[in-house]
Amino acid sequence: MTRGALAALLISAAAASPAAADELEITGNISAETRLFPFEPIHKGQRRHLASLYGEVEYYQEWTDSGDSLTIKPFYRYDSSDPRRTHFDLREAFWLKVMDVEELGRFEFRTGVDKVFWGVTESIHLVDIINQTDLVEYPDREEKLGQPMLQLSVARDWGTVDLFVLTGFRERTFPGRSGRLRSALVVNTDTPQYESGAEDRHIDFAARYSHAIDELDFGLSWFRGTSRDPALLPGRDRGGGLVLIPFYQQIDQGGIDAQYTTGPWLLKFEGLYREGQLNRSGKEQRYWASVAGFEYTFFGIFGSNMDLGVLAEHIFDSRDEEANTFFFGNAAFAGVRWTANDPQDTELLFGYLQDVNTPGKNFFVEASRRFGDSWTLSLEAQIVSGTASDSFLADLRRDDYIQLGWTYSF
Template sequence: MASFDSRALLSLWLLGAQALANGVVDSSSVDIAATARAFAHEAPAAIGESDRFAPGFQAEADVSGDLGGTAYKLRLFGNWDAQDEERRYADIRQASLHWRRDGLSLGLGVGTFFWGVSETLNIVNVLNQSDLRQAVDGKDKLGQSFASVGLRLGSGELSLYYLPTFREREFPQRPSFGLPVSDSARFETSAKGGDIALRGLFYVGDLEAGLGYFNGIRRAPLLIRDSPVDTELKPFYIETENLLLDALYLVGDTILKLEAKTGRELDQGFFAANLGIEYPVYALPDAVQDLSLIAEYLMDDRDEQAETLGQNDLFVGLKTTFGDIGSSQFRGVISYDFESGANYADLSLKHRLNDWFRIETRALLFLNAGPGDTALYPVRDEDFIELKLHYSF
């Protein structure tokens, strides 16, 4: 199992409590949520019995501060599900130290990184393993061990990362891929860890651009069967080498976005890109603080070996902040596959009740996914609606 054990988490909790007692904490927060997830369909018979309704709870704690000129960050996450044992786990999302002097910085520990600018699928966000136990789209990430060296430039920053360990993807009962996923994975090479990444982030006028390089094990495995009669899928982790680009350009209030990467996998070259636009609309200034229309197109010439839920897809949607001083946020996106006609919708609503409580709900719906869509067809019965009641302090 890739999750961290309870003793490691307890040690970090004690470290955070000691830091708090010693007065070296700049900020801290705890978020506890009661959760309820309801699936639209029964679980596939192949994975066994699983109730369509699953209550549970989540907890997350953040602490950050300074220890003798060295900044530290600690973020712990835990989840408990009444139906799915694989969704009862804890993870260290962040436990890192950062030292900076003049333009040079050093980092060490466990971190969760985000690279990219797209609203839908971030194809250049390659460092962390996806946490499928939260949702099949993989937007939530697991902590990744790292060591980094950074150099601040006049109009940006250059960073080098060494990733000493590799975390396999965890597959819960639900979301399911139609068949059980084996705990025994295959790797293209015997090496597990020691990946290298390089990223430069630059600002020039209204342009923000990131250039990156990654060489190591691809985080998204291929799910294969050794023979047609196998009753389970086996994760196959391949080596990948990527050149990465993400860019954001402002044209007035309109935002143009691009994520692209090229490289080699399984001795073949590939290219993938996500091109998008975000257009702000301010139709009701008294009730709606901001309203933006979203359109993005994703292409990936790896076909069945693509890493995401789409490979020739158009995404359209909107996001808005409304209510009393922005107390509510809504985001809705629907996709359309130009090859298979399949699509899925991702809808979320967040509402702040007061300074301590907020409600969050999300619906992930898979529509018209036929056998011709190799990405969406395996998860066609994993539609769910989730409700969370958060208490933060």
């Protein structure tokens, strides 16, 4: 959290009514996790396995009469193999004020650190841009760092408008020298470069309009500020060794996301247009990208309570081979989601991502099941194969892994 956001949070906390809290809750979870890599690593210093302990606690306090609430959610992970994966983050720490303005609708003000998700698709989250990826957590990029912000949200009959002032930038986390799932050259996170002279104090702006009309849910979004995706430029660290230096540029991005829900079908689309981002060759290139697909669910298969969902999505990037994503500009995704609908909430998701123009592919499996009231067992596996030598995936070709986790929730 930046000093500015902290000050804003404290000021709004001080200004709030001193009345006793109506509700105070402390909840959270703690997990033990182990990850095994069956293949010898390619890069020096990397390990064959890791063990990790992590957890988060949520403190929530609400003053119903005044419409105020405070949420604080710190996260910490200890990791045995990579010191960079041992890290702390304030995932959330915000003050929320809800106010009805009779004619104008219901206003929500958030001040502090929060997480915001935009989008509908499963294989990639294109339009989602508010929060930085906490990449050391998992390679699927689903974990995010807390973002300091001021947010105003108004819900009306004709839709919802969200306005964001993003006060302070979060750098992406990257695995260190001993970590797996990294590029051949380690990303040096000590000396990030910025296009803006304000560096990580640059203030970004974002806006979103979203609405649901019958079967259609859609959102239009716009972002101006520091790109969450750094270009990785070759450079030297302080000792003169070759490293990659993250370079964060100023970008403009427009986004659209939509889902049409009919019967067992979910039809999904996300598209973005971005200016100001370096491509793979290190040139600034405007581009657009899209992901379109569906999810179809067979409910109650074989006369049971079990559901089977089939997912397919196509990912396109107009930069084609100049796309600096982990696959090239054209990829297809297929997945199967099995939900047991049993008292233990047993779930299994299988995914397959294929680069259309190269043999590069990625398989993954995620499964989880609750035991008793408080314990959850989770399993995850990743396989990368068929990687061309010039692909980003080539560095990960020996990083297949299987991971087991035990979580206690309270």
